[in-house]
Structures are given as structure tokens and as C-alpha cells.
Amino acid sequence: MKQAKPIIICIDDELTVLDSLKIELKKAIGDECIIETAEGGKDALELMEELIKDDYEVALVLSDYIMPDLKGDEVLRRMHEMSPHTIKIMLTGHANLEAVGNAIKYARLYRYLPKPWQSEDLKITVVEAVHSYLQDQKILEQKVQLKKLNRELEELTRNQAKIIAQRTAELEKANQELQRLAILDGLTQIPNRRRFDEYIRQEWLRLSRERNNLSLILADVDFFKQYNDEYLHQAGDNCLIAIAKTIQRTLKRPADLVARYGGEEFAIILPNTCPEGSLIIAKRIREEIAKLKIPHSRSSVSEYVSLSMGISSIIPFKGGTHLTLINLADKALYKAKNLGRDCIMLELID
The missing domain is CATH 3.40.50.2300 (Response regulator)
Known part of the structure; x- marks a missing residue:
């Protein structure tokens, strides 16, 4: 010493x-x-x-x-x-x-x-x-003491930098998760109405520049209120989840998007898809839903859960909006319901 x-x-x-x-x-x-x-x-x-x-x-x-x-x-x-x-x-x-x-x-x-x-x-x-x-x-x-303090400060700074980087990454991850959740439907975990509105506007503008078709399918679960009354709300939720997953699985292209449009209604956006192509996809979805064989004793059109679908297809034009496409699909869906449900109708612009 x-x-x-x-x-x-x-x-x-x-x-x-x-x-x-x-x-x-x-x-x-x-x-x-x-x-x-x-x-x-x-x-x-x-x-x-x-x-x-x-x-x-x-x-x-x-x-x-x-x-x-x-x-x-x-x-x-x-x-x-x-x-x-x-x-x-x-x-x-x-x-x-x-x-x-x-x-x-x-x-x-x-x-x-x-x-x-x-x-x-x-x-x-x-x-x-x-x-x-x-x-x-x-x-x-x-x-010597100053060097020691500097080393400690450098170590503290490095640790703080690591903590800040970690917290930043966590915050970024949390923000990404919040953004993801903000555009997802809480029940079905597919895009929600907000994401649908954003995407259809985006695709309308893009395809109006490219002069290519934009198609939309609106699908409604037939007699869903009666289904809920008969099988109760938990079964109704499970039914909607199964339909959402089936439609999502049926769509093959990354650009295609299925969203929960509201209640028992789903919307499928199909960029770069002509009327004939959208009909093929709608028929495929109808077939896949039928394969689920979800019992529906209160339906007057089938012993199983079925969909009514309305399709519209337009080449977006200058001065028009995506609402034109939505209105046409809604009109086609209305026709499908009036014609007895469990069917597909196509509506084109005059």
C-alpha cells in the first residue's frame, strides 16, 4: 500500500x-x-x-x-x-x-x-x-480520475444510446402495430372500412393514369340477421370470421384486397381486372363459401350460409370518382338480393 x-x-x-x-x-x-x-x-x-x-x-x-x-x-x-x-x-x-x-x-x-x-x-x-x-x-x-470519469461517461452514453435505440425500435414497432390495427377489422382481422376507402381512392387515381380496369365486388351474407337469431351472436361472429378468411384465401394477387365493408357485408377490390375476370373471381368465392357448409336453417335459398354479390367494373376516367364504382356495385348487389339471393349480378356504366 x-x-x-x-x-x-x-x-x-x-x-x-x-x-x-x-x-x-x-x-x-x-x-x-x-x-x-x-x-x-x-x-x-x-x-x-x-x-x-x-x-x-x-x-x-x-x-x-x-x-x-x-x-x-x-x-x-x-x-x-x-x-x-x-x-x-x-x-x-x-x-x-x-x-x-x-x-x-x-x-x-x-x-x-x-x-x-x-x-x-x-x-x-x-x-x-x-x-x-x-x-x-x-x-x-x-x-486519471478524469479518464475514469470519461470512460464511465462513454459507457453510460453507449448504454443510453442502446436504451434510446431500443426504446425507439419498440416505439416504432408499437406505432407500426397501431397503424396496422387502425386499418384492420377487430373481429375478422381483415382490412376495415377505413382501409377500403383509402385503397379504392388510391387505385382509382392510379388506374385513371394507366387507363386500366378497376373492379369491385360487394358481397352480403344472406339472411344474416336470422342466422344470428337462430345460432346466437358468437356463432354469427365465427361465421363472419370464416367467410373473411375464405375470401382472403381465394384472392391470389397481392394487389387484391378484401375488407369488411360493414356488418355482414364484404368488399373486394380487384385492380387491373376486367368484368369477365371479376365474374370468375366472384364465382370462385361463391364456390369456396359453399364448401364451408355452415348450416343455416333460417335461410330460404340454401341449407347453408350463402352470399349475394354485386359487381362493377370501370376504367377510371378524368372527372369521375371511386364513388361511381361503389354505387354501381351497390346497385348490382341490390339486384342480386331482389332476384332471390345466393347469386351474382354485374352492373356496368352506361
């Missing part, structure tokens, strides 16, 4: 100099730092290595230049490699400019003080060096 106080290492091959340095440093910094000594360059390097290994902070090194084993500039250079943030000061009366230059270049020498030193100069230099080191460490710690 890192100690509370930083360490100062004093290096000199003379014990009397080391003792003097310790006294001077105590006067300068009191108990602010722990003072260690080394009698030579090799001892100093070993001491530095042990302190770093044990996770101690070495704030300052004061080294003599002339020593028997290693020169001061070489000692400081090696110490700089071990601890770049440690502040280095060289104390000697024999250093040449080249040695000082090497120490500055390779060890980031903080200051050079001549020996014998002036007590006041030593005091000011050491106090400034220690405070500079502590300030640098504080800045480093703040940078």
Missing part, C-alpha cells in the same frame, strides 16, 4: 555530507517527506528499485556528481527511466557543463546547485521541488 508521505533520496559518498543534507532538509520541509540516504550511485539505484517495487512515491532525488562507482548524471538518468515523475537535483562542486547538459537532456534535471551549498538556496530549491512534485501528482491523479 502506498505510503502517505513522499520520499526524498539523498546520494553522496561522504557520510558527513549526507548527515548535513538530512539536517538541512528537515529544517526546510519538516515532516512533510521521509528522507532516505544512499552512499553511492549503485546503492541509490537499488534503493530506488526497492521503493518503486513496494509502491512508494519518490518525490525528489538529490545526487552528488563525483562518486567512486557511478557519476551523478548517469545515476539520475537511470532513475529517470525508473521514475520519470521524480524530480532530480544535482549537488557538486566538480560538475562540468557537459554533465549538467546530459542530466538535463536524459534525466530532466530540475536544478543544479553548487557545493558547498547555501542553506537558503537549498531550502528554497527543495521546498519548490517537493511542492512541484506534489502538484504534478495531484494533476496526474486528476487526469
Whole structure:
């Protein structure tokens, strides 16, 4: 565990100099730092290595230049490699400019003080060096903390982005589901009257430009009120669902659309379909409904549920509207009912 106080290492091959340095440093910094000594360059390097290994902070090194084993500039250079943030000061009366230059270049020498030193100069230099080191460490710690906070913020931002993307996708999915539900009949799950109105207007405009046929089949369940009275409303609902599924299954083209038009009435929009083609489709639907063999004891035209159908087919024209097509199909359906039901009638524009 890192100690509370930083360490100062004093290096000199003379014990009397080391003792003097310790006294001077105590006067300068009191108990602010722990003072260690080394009698030579090799001892100093070993001491530095042990302190770093044990996770101690070495704030300052004061080294003599002339020593028997290693020169001061070489000692400081090696110490700089071990601890770049440690502040280095060289104390000697024999250093040449080249040695000082090497120490500055390779060890980031903080200051050079001549020996014998002036007590006041030593005091000011050491106090400034220690405070500079502590300030640098504080800045480093703040940078580390800032990097940590930035990483946490980036992670939070990424998580928030994921959450936002997820919520956006969920919202989009929910909106799509709402839009889907808005155009579906709640009972039969086929397009509702709203979707029918949108689609027939759309196809009228498109086919008026392309000059091609648009056909419409209106189909009504024969004697459906009597069916409900006889078999009750749940059976009536099941009957409508079965008819809707059957018509939808009978239509083969993606552009064809069956919608619940209202009550027991269904509408089938057939783009690009001529009168003859719409008749074929209507007959096929009538046959498929007959195959269901849904009993209807109250029907006067069949023992099973049947449909009356009215067909209209027009090439949409400029100045006309889709209402023309609807009115013609409605007129044809009315004729089919009046002719006895369970039949198909076609009405064309005059």
C-alpha cells in the first residue's frame, strides 16, 4: 500500500555530507517527506528499485556528481527511466557543463546547485521541488480520475444510446402495430372500412393514369340477421370470421384486397381486372363459401350460409370518382338480393 508521505533520496559518498543534507532538509520541509540516504550511485539505484517495487512515491532525488562507482548524471538518468515523475537535483562542486547538459537532456534535471551549498538556496530549491512534485501528482491523479470519469461517461452514453435505440425500435414497432390495427377489422382481422376507402381512392387515381380496369365486388351474407337469431351472436361472429378468411384465401394477387365493408357485408377490390375476370373471381368465392357448409336453417335459398354479390367494373376516367364504382356495385348487389339471393349480378356504366 502506498505510503502517505513522499520520499526524498539523498546520494553522496561522504557520510558527513549526507548527515548535513538530512539536517538541512528537515529544517526546510519538516515532516512533510521521509528522507532516505544512499552512499553511492549503485546503492541509490537499488534503493530506488526497492521503493518503486513496494509502491512508494519518490518525490525528489538529490545526487552528488563525483562518486567512486557511478557519476551523478548517469545515476539520475537511470532513475529517470525508473521514475520519470521524480524530480532530480544535482549537488557538486566538480560538475562540468557537459554533465549538467546530459542530466538535463536524459534525466530532466530540475536544478543544479553548487557545493558547498547555501542553506537558503537549498531550502528554497527543495521546498519548490517537493511542492512541484506534489502538484504534478495531484494533476496526474486528476487526469486519471478524469479518464475514469470519461470512460464511465462513454459507457453510460453507449448504454443510453442502446436504451434510446431500443426504446425507439419498440416505439416504432408499437406505432407500426397501431397503424396496422387502425386499418384492420377487430373481429375478422381483415382490412376495415377505413382501409377500403383509402385503397379504392388510391387505385382509382392510379388506374385513371394507366387507363386500366378497376373492379369491385360487394358481397352480403344472406339472411344474416336470422342466422344470428337462430345460432346466437358468437356463432354469427365465427361465421363472419370464416367467410373473411375464405375470401382472403381465394384472392391470389397481392394487389387484391378484401375488407369488411360493414356488418355482414364484404368488399373486394380487384385492380387491373376486367368484368369477365371479376365474374370468375366472384364465382370462385361463391364456390369456396359453399364448401364451408355452415348450416343455416333460417335461410330460404340454401341449407347453408350463402352470399349475394354485386359487381362493377370501370376504367377510371378524368372527372369521375371511386364513388361511381361503389354505387354501381351497390346497385348490382341490390339486384342480386331482389332476384332471390345466393347469386351474382354485374352492373356496368352506361
